[in-house]
Amino acid sequence: MTSKIKPSKGAPYARILGVGGYRPTRVVPNEEILKYIDSSDEWIRSRSGIATRHWAGPEETVSAMSVEAAGKAIADAGITPEQIGAVVVSTVSHFHQTPAVATEIAHKIGAGKPAAFDISAGCAGFGYGLTLAKGLVVEGSAEHVLVIGVERLSDLTDLEDRATAFLFGDGAGAVVVGPSDEPAIGPTVWGSEGDKSHTIKQTLGWDAYRTTPVPGGDGPEARKALDELRFPAITQEGQAVFRWAVFEMAKVAQQALDDAGVSAEDLDVFIPHQANMRIIDSMVKTLKLPESVTVARDVETTGNTSAASIPLAMERLLATGAAKSGDTALVIGFGAGLVYAATVVTLP
Amino acid sequence: MAATQEEILKGLADIVNEIAGIPVEDVKLDKSFTDDLDVDSLSMVEVVVAAEEAFDVKIPDEDVKNLKTVGDAAEYILKHQD
Ligand SMILES: CC(C)(COP(=O)(O)OP(=O)(O)OC[C@H]1O[C@@H](n2cnc3c(N)ncnc32)[C@H](O)[C@@H]1OP(=O)(O)O)[C@@H](O)C(=O)NCCC(=O)NCCS
Numbered sequence: 461m462t463s464k465i466k467p468s469k470g471a472p473y474a475r476i477l478g479v480g481g482y483r484p485t486r487v488v489p490n491e492e493i494l495k496y497i498d499s500s501d502e503w504i505r506s507r508s509g510i511a512t513r514h515w516a517g518p519e520e521t522v523s524a525m526s527v528e529a530a531g532k533a534i535a536d537a538g539i540t541p542e543q544i545g546a547v548v549v550s551t552v553s554h555f556h557q558t559p560a561v562a563t564e565i566a567h568k569i570g571a572g573k574p575a576a577f578d579i580s581a582g583c584a585g586f587g588y589g590l591t592l593a594k595g596l597v598v599e600g601s602a603e604h605v606l607v608i609g610v611e612r613l614s615d616l617t618d619l620e621d622r623a624t625a626f627l628f629g630d631g632a633g634a635v636v637v638g639p640s641d642e643p644a645i646g647p648t649v650w651g652s653e654g655d656k657s658h659t660i661k662q663t664l665g666w667d668a669y670r671t672t673p674v675p676g677g678d679g680p681e682a683r684k685a686l687d688e689l690r691f692p693a694i695t696q697e698g699q700a701v702f703r704w705a706v707f708e709m710a711k712v713a714q715q716a717l718d719d720a721g722v723s724a725e726d727l728d729v730f731i732p733h734q735a736n737m738r739i740i741d742s743m744v745k746t747l748k749l750p751e752s753v754t755v756a757r758d759v760e761t762t763g764n765t766s767a768a769s770i771p772l773a774m775e776r777l778l779a780t781g782a783a784k785s786g787d788t789a790l791v792i793g794f795g796a797g798l799v800y801a802a803t804v805v806t807l808p
Numbered sequence: 809m810a811a812t813q814e815e816i817l818k819g820l821a822d823i824v825n826e827i828a829g830i831p832v833e834d835v836k837l838d839k840s841f842t843d844d845l846d847v848d849s850l851s852m853v854e855v856v857v858a859a860e861e862a863f864d865v866k867i868p869d870e871d872v873k874n875l876k877t878v879g880d881a882a883e884y885i886l887k888h889q890d
Contacts, residue, residue, distance in 0.1 A: 506848070507848070507849075507850060699849065699850075699853055699869060699872075700869055702850055702853050703853050703857060703869070706853070706854065706857070707857050738850050742854060
């Protein structure tokens with residue numbers, strides 16, 4: 461017989477309660493990049509706005525950076541780790557596909573036994589994670605959700621590739637999402653464009669590096685080919701991605717504002733994915749954001765940290781006083797997939 | 809209705825002015841985008857997309873690198889608009 465099933469009970473709305481970040485201690489200036497590629501500080505600054513980035517050392521693992529960022533976010537939220545009901549980690553640079561790094565992080569922060577899993581959504585990972593978190597809180601599967609964006613992109617950077625060697629950085633950013641009486645995370649405008657998947661990608665899959673016998677057998681030729689393989693790296697068609705980011709993503713950002721019922725004039729803060737200052741400048745122009753809107757320009761000293769870039773930028777704006785708790789912020793992430801996610805939030 | 813070369817030049821001048829801040833009167837057919845008008849490879853992407861909207865043409869990435877001067881762009885648009 462069909463029994464009556466008791467539904468879970470969620471909160472009326474969700475909000476970001478706290479944010480935290482971790483930047484690796486080693487700062488890498490453009491001069492150091494010039495050791496690897498034929499370029500100049502001037503070219504890198506004018507095309508990307510990047511002056512320095514952080515690269516993680518051996519101890520600054522994906523898990524270790526996440527634990528630091530998570531600890532700060534939990535303290536900022538004013539809750540205890542045991543109150544975390546789910547941990548969602550977005551990363552493309554954790555080199556173990558299994559188990560999910562989220563489980564290790566959950567354990568290390570002392571969260572007890574929360575649900576914990578990783579997601580892969582490239583530079584839109586924070587927005588994807590935030591959207592999941594909002595759903596979990598409102599639906600009632602978790603009262604508090606820890607969302608982490610973390611990358612060690614230096615591990616996936618080909619230092620001899622002029623188009624990317626200067627772009628990427630490492631770091632972790634985290635937020636705690638919890639219950640709210642008022643709406644504080646707007647509708648998410650998100651999606652994917654798989655027809656453009658080739659424009660940003662990892663050069664080779666891990667299976668290309670297989671040295672143990674392959675089912676079906678491998679001969680000397682396969683072994684020889686293996687010797688010539690380079691470690692995988694992220695490559696991209698820079699101009700195609702630039703074109704898409706500048707024109708398509710401005711529309712997505714506008715849609716997120718419209719769906720949230722917030723006008724450019726009502727906005728306090730704009731936190732786009734920190735990919736390239738030129739993309740940020742262009743979006744600000746297209747969206748006609750007034751001077752009064754504070755724009756995150758963290759890319760200058762952080763480079764592109766993919767899923768970590770938005771929470772890292774958010775934390776810095778709040779820490780420096782450029783933004784304040786209660787401000788209305790538009791966040792938009794976009795990248796490999798191609799995927800994107802934009803929403804309007806109340807800052808913690 | 810298709811634009812004349814004169815109209816295209818005027819339209820391009822407005823676009824370059826908007827994107828690179830170059831005075832409209834400096835945008836002439838013989839000027840090179842990168843060498844004379846301070847339009848680098850990324851600004852060029854913005855110019856191209858603005859031109860696509862203004863003149864209802866498609867300018868694929870592989871054709872963009874052949875558009876060295878304002879005249880090249882005007883001619884391309886003249887030929888491909890419909
Ligand atoms: C990466 C990026 C800065 C490269 O700029 P670009 O203008 O597309 O670069 P191109 O490869 O077309 O090269 C343009 C010129 O600069 C030169 N160049 C390329 N890389 C260079 C470098 N690292 N240093 C100096 N010169 C360089 C090229 O040789 C070329 O010169 P030429 O015109 O004399 O032939 C840019 O495409 C970009 O940022 N795109 C968006 C990528 C992004 O943000 N991705 C992540 C989204 S999540």
